[in-house]
Amino acid sequence: MFLLGIPQCLAYATIAGLPPAMGLYAATVPAIVGSLVRSSNHVVVGPTNALSLLVGGAVVAVTAAGDPGVDPFAVAIALALGVGLFQLAATALRLSSVVDYISSPTVLGYITGAGVLIGVGQLHNLTATTGEGGRMWVTVASWVAALPEAHSLSLIFSAATVLAVIAIRLLGKALDRKLPAALIVMILGIVANVVLGLEERGLRVIADIEPIPRGLPPLTLPDLNLALELAPFAVACGVLSLVEANAVARSIAGRTGQRLDPRREFLGQGLANLSAALFGGYPVSGSLSRSALNEQAGAKTRASGVLTGVLMLLVLVTAASVLDHTPIPSLAGLLLVIAWDLVDVPRIRKTLRTSRGDGLTFLVTMLATWSMDLDAAIYLGVGLSVVLFLRQARLLTISELVVNPHGYLHEHPLGAPLGEHRRCSAIRLIHVEGALFFGSAAELSRALEAVARDLEVKVIIVRLKHASGLDLTAAEALATVAEAMRERDQHLLLVGMTPDVMPVLERSGVAESVGEEQLFPARARWFAALEAAKERAFELVGTHTEGCGLDNARPFVLTDDGVAD
Numbered sequence: 001m002f003l004l005g006i007p008q009c010l011a012y013a014t015i016a017g018l019p020p021a022m023g024l025y026a027a028t029v030p031a032i033v034g035s036l037v038r039s040s041n042h043v044v045v046g047p048t049n050a051l052s053l054l055v056g057g058a059v060v061a062v063t064a065a066g067d068p069g070v071d072p073f074a075v076a077i078a079l080a081l082g083v084g085l086f087q088l089a090a091t092a093l094r095l096s097s098v099v100d101y102i103s104s105p106t107v108l109g110y111i112t113g114a115g116v117l118i119g120v121g122q123l124h125n126l127t128a129t130t131g132e133g134g135r136m137w138v139t140v141a142s143w144v145a146a147l148p149e150a151h152s153l154s155l156i157f158s159a160a161t162v163l164a165v166i167a168i169r170l171l172g173k174a175l176d177r178k179l180p181a182a183l184i185v186m187i188l189g190i191v192a193n194v195v196l197g198l199e200e201r202g203l204r205v206i207a208d209i210e211p212i213p214r215g216l217p218p219l220t221l222p223d224l225n226l227a228l229e230l231a232p233f234a235v236a237c238g239v240l241s242l243v244e245a246n247a248v249a250r251s252i253a254g255r256t257g258q259r260l261d262p263r264r265e266f267l268g269q270g271l272a273n274l275s276a277a278l279f280g281g282y283p284v285s286g287s288l289s290r291s292a293l294n295e296q297a298g299a300k301t302r303a304s305g306v307l308t309g310v311l312m313l314l315v316l317v318t319a320a321s322v323l324d325h326t327p328i329p330s331l332a333g334l335l336l337v338i339a340w341d342l343v344d345v346p347r348i349r350k351t352l353r354t355s356r357g358d359g360l361t362f363l364v365t366m367l368a369t370w371s372m373d374l375d376a377a378i379y380l381g382v383g384l385s386v387v388l389f390l391r392q393a394r395l396l397t398i399s400e401l402v403v404n405p406h407g408y409l410h411e412h413p414l415g416a417p418l419g420e421h422r423r424c425s426a427i428r429l430i431h432v433e434g435a436l437f438f439g440s441a442a443e444l445s446r447a448l449e450a451v452a453r454d455l456e457v458k459v460i461i462v463r464l465k466h467a468s469g470l471d472l473t474a475a476e477a478l479a480t481v482a483e484a485m486r487e488r489d490q491h492l493l494l495v496g497m498t499p500d501v502m503p504v505l506e507r508s509g510v511a512e513s514v515g516e517e518q519l520f521p522a523r524a525r526w527f528a529a530l531e532a533a534k535e536r537a538f539e540l541v542g543t544h545t546e547g548c549g550l551d552n553a554r555p556f557v558l559t560d561d562g563v564a565d
């Protein structure tokens with residue numbers, strides 16, 4: 001895994017606009033700490049492509065402000081500190097389930113957009129030209145304008161790197177083996193550079209950006225004020241890091257059958273980022289490629305992740321000077337391949353076909369990465385996920401129980417023509433399913449008020465057996481409807497309340513407001529509560545529509561849990 005990590009970490013640091021050594025530092029102590037603490041036996045902690053792009057956005061935003069006392073290194077370690085603290089706070093607040101509410105289309109949209117941005121960001125490195133950065137279209141336009149000045153050797157080297165990676169991958173498939181294509185190509189590039197003396201002919205190498213110091217990662221002390229300034233970026237990086245690492249851990253655990261501890265996963269990720277801040281690294285996550293290779297290689301315990309970090313430390317001590325000769329066009333070509341890998345076309349097609357909501361979330365997040373600051377794009381995608389979640393959660397299923405031609409109670413869309421079905425004009429049975437909380441309270445109120453506006457209606461029986469999550473807002477909405485009906489000499493009866501619903505009605509005072517005699521909690525015998533509510537309704541109405549069949553109508557469905565309503 002560490003062999004794959006060397007070229008990846010150098011490339012990812014390039015994406016982030018950081019000294020190449022920081023990519024290697026981020027894969028040493030953080031990898032060791034992450035493996036020691038988290039529960040997954042296979043996740044390898046370190047820098048990742050999409051996260052590196054977000055870190056790069058923070059670096060550009062702060063250094064572009066012009067403060068001479070702030071350099072990319074200081075920004076990166078301060079950002080790692082902020083990410084670590086945010087993730088530790090999330091652990092302390094037991095927010096490990098929050099990542100479940102960030103939809104896959106949101107993550108896919110960001111990663112797809114990031115893949116394109118990574119590729120566009122390497123255009124100038126491919127041709128050894130200079131130009132404007134910033135928005136994608138600005139970068140592309142400046143690169144096209146600079147093409148007449150392209151360095152032919154760099155262009156050839158980049159193209160050769162891409163072709164070599166593709167060829168090695170095809171060879172690996174033919175041999176049914178996983179070959180470290182990135183490492184092989186990087187070594188070949190270094191050898192070709194040294195043997196042919198290409199640096200003297202203008203080929204740019206890692207040392208031209210900043211030489212990699214030989215030795216262990218330095219002890220660093222992040223600037224707390226800078227970390228506070230970077231808080232919006234830190235939260236965005238922290239969320240993306242947790243989502244990435246959680247997805248990697250679950251994906252591998254699904255294959256191995258390992259049971260994960262979400263809290264330990266959060267804790268391990270937070271401590272890994274803190275260690276990155278203290279040992280010269282930048283924000284880290286769980287690497288999909290290195291973790292998958294770790295599992296495929298037969299790793300059984302977290303010791304493999306620890307070993308990966310230790311071996312990376314040995315590389316820094318023994319081979320830093322060799323890595324200085326890595327050609328920049330070689331890394332640019334490798335990043336083009338990585339960018340292509342990030343654009344998962346089959347999954348994009350599936351997302352666009354699945355539903356309008358998923359397709360919209362994906363497209364909005366992807367376009368946001370191209371047109372907005374990356375932290376804002378993350379917030380927009382997460383916000384859209386939450387909005388769509390709340391929209392789905394608030395959609396109650398509200399139907400009416402009517403009598404079908406066979407004499408059974410039958411669920412029928414509320415307000416739809418009856419057809420062959422019958423109902424009592426004075427007594428209406430309303431069936432409610434779904435999450436009954438503040439987000440759906442207004443929907444329930446509107447439905448009941450619409451039924452109550454029929455002046456022939458004297459009693460509305462609301463069946464709540466399959467409604468869950470009742471809160472104060474929803475309970476008060478029921479009380480408001482009951483009081484409004486009482487003023488019109490109508491009655492509201494509640495049926496089938498489960499043991500977790502009744503206490504809410506009682507503590508909120510709604511039970512008293514509706515009337516204890518109008519409440520019929522779930523009983524042990526099937527549909528006993530509904531039958532009791534019908535008898536109460538007959539008492540309140542006195543007479544009802546003859547021939548409606550409600551007197552003898554039989555329930556048509558039995559409950560799954562044996563507790564009737």
